[in-house]
Amino acid sequence: MTPTIPGLPPRYLRTPEAARFLGLSGRTLEKHRTYGTGPAYRKLGGRVVYCLDDLQAWADRGAVTSTSDPRGSLLPAKRHASPLLRTTGRDAR
Numbered sequence: 001m002t003p004t005i006p007g008l009p010p011r012y013l014r015t016p017e018a019a020r021f022l023g024l025s026g027r028t029l030e031k032h033r034t035y036g037t038g039p040a041y042r043k044l045g046g047r048v049v050y051c052l053d054d055l056q057a058w059a060d061r062g063a064v065t066s067t068s069d070p071r072g073s074l075l076p077a078k079r080h081a082s083p084l085l086r087t088t089g090r091d092a093r
Contacts, residue, residue, distance in 0.1 A: 012042070012049040021055055031077035038077070 018039075019026040032038025033048070039058035041050050062074035 011052050012044075013052065013055070015048055015050075018050040018055055021052070022059060028077050035075075035077060035079055037075040 013021060015029055016026050019029045022029070022039075029038060033041060039050055040054040041048050043049075058074070064070075
């Protein structure tokens, strides 16, 4: 995690800065936010901001050590089936 200096608040990044930190495009980060698959974010006065620790924790969830390891737990930035449908096995009608 990022080193913290006592007395200073955590550092927050806007979407373009957060995207650069993660090596993603700003649009990809926006899609993750829309689909609920991305890092935690906060809304401050209508602005979306990301805490550095939240970005790092989200990236760490995708860490693997080998190609034979199961994929990390990060989902792609796209719509996913509802957890209710996956657990009940019922079709949405």
